[in-house]
Structures are given as structure tokens and as C-alpha cells.
Amino acid sequence: MIESYLKDLTQLKNVEAIAIYSLNNKLIDSWCDPNFNSKVLEELSLHYFQVFATLDLSVQNFQEIVITHEKGHFYTRILPNLLLIVLVRLPVEISLIRLIVNVKSIDLLNSRGLQKELKRSSVESKDFLNKKYLDESEKEYLKKLEI
Amino acid sequence: MEKIDENMVFVLNSQQSPEDSDLLHLEWAVVSQLDGQKTVRQIAENLALNTAEVEEIFKKLVSEELLVLVDRSEDDDIVPGELFKYVNHEMTLLLGPVAGIILEDVMEMMRLSRENFDRRKFLGLIDLLTNQIDDPVKQIEFQRNIYPKIKQYLLK
Numbered sequence: 360m361i362e363s364y365l366k367d368l369t370q371l372k373n374v375e376a377i378a379i380y381s382l383n384n385k386l387i388d389s390w391c392d393p394n395f396n397s398k399v400l401e402e403l404s405l406h407y408f409q410v411f412a413t414l415d416l417s418v419q420n421f422q423e424i425v426i427t428h429e430k431g432h433f434y435t436r437i438l439p440n441l442l443l444i445v446l447v448r449l450p451v452e453i454s455l456i457r458l459i460v461n462v463k464s465i466d467l468l469n470s471r472g473l474q475k476e477l478k479r480s481s482v483e484s485k486d487f488l489n490k491k492y493l494d495e496s497e498k499e500y501l502k503k504l505e506i
Numbered sequence: 507m508e509k510i511d512e513n514m515v516f517v518l519n520s521q522q523s524p525e526d527s528d529l530l531h532l533e534w535a536v537v538s539q540l541d542g543q544k545t546v547r548q549i550a551e552n553l554a555l556n557t558a559e560v561e562e563i564f565k566k567l568v569s570e571e572l573l574v575l576v577d578r579s580e581d582d583d584i585v586p587g588e589l590f591k592y593v594n595h596e597m598t599l600l601l602g603p604v605a606g607i608i609l610e611d612v613m614e615m616m617r618l619s620r621e622n623f624d625r626r627k628f629l630g631l632i633d634l635l636t637n638q639i640d641d642p643v644k645q646i647e648f649q650r651n652i653y654p655k656i657k658q659y660l661l662k
Contacts, residue, residue, distance in 0.1 A: 367657065427541065429518050449517045450542020450576055454629035455660065461646060462653045 360388040364467035367459050368445060373431070374456075376446040379467075380404045383491065387441070387476050395446070403444055405492075407435045411442070412492035416501055425453055438464055440477050510564040512547035512557070515576040516540055522572050536563050542576055543626060585623040589659060596651045597635065600644045608638050625660070632656065 361369065361377050368374055369390055376391035378400045386404070391397050407424070414421045426433045431448040434456050443464070445456055467473060493501070517540055518524065524537050532553070539549045550560035567573045590609070597605035612634045613619060618627060632652065639645045 367661075370661075429524065429537070430520055448520075449540075450515075452543065452626070452629050454633050458629060458632065458649055458653065458656070461649050465646065465650070 360467065360470070360472055361390040364470060365390075365459070365463050367463060368456065371447075371451065371455070371459075373448040373451040374445060375431070375448055376400055376444075378404065378444045380408075380442040380444075381477060382408075382440055382442065384408055387473070399446075400444065403433070404442060407442060407444065408492045411435075411437050413501060416493060416498060423457070434460075436460055436464075439468060441468070441473075510546055510561045510568070512545060512550070512560075514546050514564075515542065515544065516546075516564070516568075516573040517542045517576055519572055519574045522570075524572050527570050527572060532559070533563050533567065536560070536567065537572070540573070583625055584621075585625050585628050586659075587620055589628075589655065590620050590623075592655050593632070593635070593652055596648060597639075599651075600639060600648055609635065612638065628660070629656075 361379065365377060368377055374392075375395045376389070376397065376399070378389040379387045381387055384404055386401075389397065389400055391400070410424060411421070422437050424433075424435045426435075431446065432451065432453060434445040434447060434453060436443045436445075438460075443460065445460070447456065518537065524534070529537065532555070535553050536549055539552055544552070546560060546564060549555075550557070553560075555563070564573070594606055594609050597609065601608065612631060613623070616627060616631065616634070618624070623631075632649070636645050636649060639648055
């Protein structure tokens with residue numbers, strides 16, 4: 360799926376890994392550079408779901424998070440019914456990653472393959488995030504922070 | 507490296523971690539600015555450092571082999587005028603005659619002109635132009651329409 364619809368991303372020389380998850384944290388597809396440790400992807404998604412859930416709870420409509428580290432970026436994007444994670448090494452232009460995701464994700468989202476995958480999960484919307492990834496005590500704590 | 511030029515661009519050396527070096531606060535600040543795109547001058551401006559200070563810091567980081575110079579010889583060029591015409595045309599289809607004014611305004615805001623528009627800033631321009639379009643559907647339409655040309659130009 361990634362190689363079909365996000366081929367332009369996989370062809371960028373500094374892109375190391377790409378993963379797509381349904382909103383209930385099920386890996387739908389992943390792609391990575393042969394030298395990349397794919398286990399990293401498994402550990403990342405849950406953290407991002409929690410971050411997006413926190414933002415969702417505080418009605419901050421963030422759709423994209425870019426975290427820069429000393430060797431590259433973690434680019435993550437919430438698309439309708441999906442979480443997309445792209446790991447890139449420096450130097451790379453995040454504007455280019457964003458542009459490709461904007462342009463190419465439309466066909467991905469409309470693809471029959473993805474629709475089939477998503478049908479198996481009962482997730483309908485991103486409101487689901489804060490229900491699934493934050494428990495009551497976490498929600499209470501976040502409300503007190505007033506973020 | 508004898509001289510640090512203000513137009514040089516560096517990235518961190520993947521073989522060395524800055525955590526293993528005894529860096530001062532300002533040196534860490536410089537390291538945190540490195541993204542493979544900002545020039546030495548831009549980093550100096552961002553951190554309000556003067557020429558002597560920034561040169562001294564970069565020299566130290568280079569001498570400790572923490573930085574790698576980015577080779578910009580191949581892509582160090584100016585965006586061709588026809589690309590602006592194309593972008594202007596596509597924006598006009600969506601926004602009408604005001605598109606040309608928006609394009610000029612955004613370039614002025616970036617302190618760049620069509621004659622000296624660095625290709626590394628071009629995607630930033632596209633981001634800013636997209637934000638000038640209110641309708642999210644039209645934003646995507648704009649990007650979809652211009653993407654083949656941008657791909658041809660930037661990813662050749």
C-alpha cells in the first residue's frame with residue numbers, strides 16, 4: 360500500500376521508514392530502508408496516539424507533529440482514520456514531506472485496499488482517540504493542567 | 507577547516523554524538539539549530555551571535571568532528587522564472603486575479619524576489635501560498651496541480 364500510494368516518499372533518499380496505523384493502533388502497512396530497525400516503529404505509534412489524544416481532548420486541532428532530533432525528524436500526521444509516521448534523516452525539507460503526504464494521501468485514503476483494512480476496525484472518527492488512549496485519571500489530570 | 511563561511515551549511519556528524527563532548531550552552535544552542543538547511547549566517551541571526559562568536563563556535567564544533575559540511579554545489583541555484591509563472595497560473599485558476607498580488611506579497615515577506623529565489627526556499631513559498639487559500643479543498647487542489655511540476659524540478 361505504501362509502495363503503491365506513497366512511492367514518492369519512499370524514493371526520497373533520506374526517508375528511513377514509513378508506517379500507517381489505524382486509529383486503534385493496528386499496523387496497516389510499513390516500509391523501511393533495509394538498514395533500519397523496524398522494531399522502532401512498533402514502539403512509536405502508541406506514544407503518538409497518546410499525544411494526539413491529549414491534543415484532541417483539549418480541542419486543539421493538531422493534525423501534524425514534527426519532532427526534530429539530532430539526526431533527523433519524526434514526522435507524524437493524523438489523516439482521516441489513520442496515523443502516518445515518517446522517519447527521516449537530515450538533511451531533508453519537511454515542507455516536501457508535507458506536500459507529498461498532502462497530495463498522495465488522497466488516493467491512499469480512497470483506495471479499496473485501505474477501505475477494506477479499515478472496515479475490519481470499528482473506528483469511525485478521531486474523537487475515538489481520547490476515549491481509547493487516555494484513561495479517566497489522565498483526562499482529569501489534563502483538565503487540571505488547563506492546556 | 508581554516509575559514510567558516512557564512513553561507514556554509516552543516517549537519518551533525520552521525521558518527522559522533524555531541525553528548526560525548528563538553529559543549530557550552532551557546533554551542534548546544536548552535537547544535538540545536540542545525541537542520542541541514544540553515545546557513546551559518548541564519549543560525550547566527552537566530553541566536554543573535556556576532557560574526558566572531560559564530561565563527562569561533564563553528565570552528566570548535568568542526569575541529570571536534572561533530573559537524574559535516576553539506577555539499578550544496580549541485581543544487582545551489584535559483585528557481586527558474588517559468589516555475590513562478592506556473593504557480594501564479596494555478597493560483598489564479600483558484601483565486602482569480604488577486605493571485606499575482608498574493609504571490610508578490612509572500613515573496614516580499616520572505617525578502618526574496620523572482621530573480622534571486624533560492625531553490626531551497628521554494629517549498630517554504632508553496633507552504634505560505636497554500637496558507638493564503640482559505641478553502642481546505644482548494645488548498646489540496648492547488649498542491650495537487652502544482653506537484654507534478656515541483657516533483658520534476660526538485661526531485662530530478
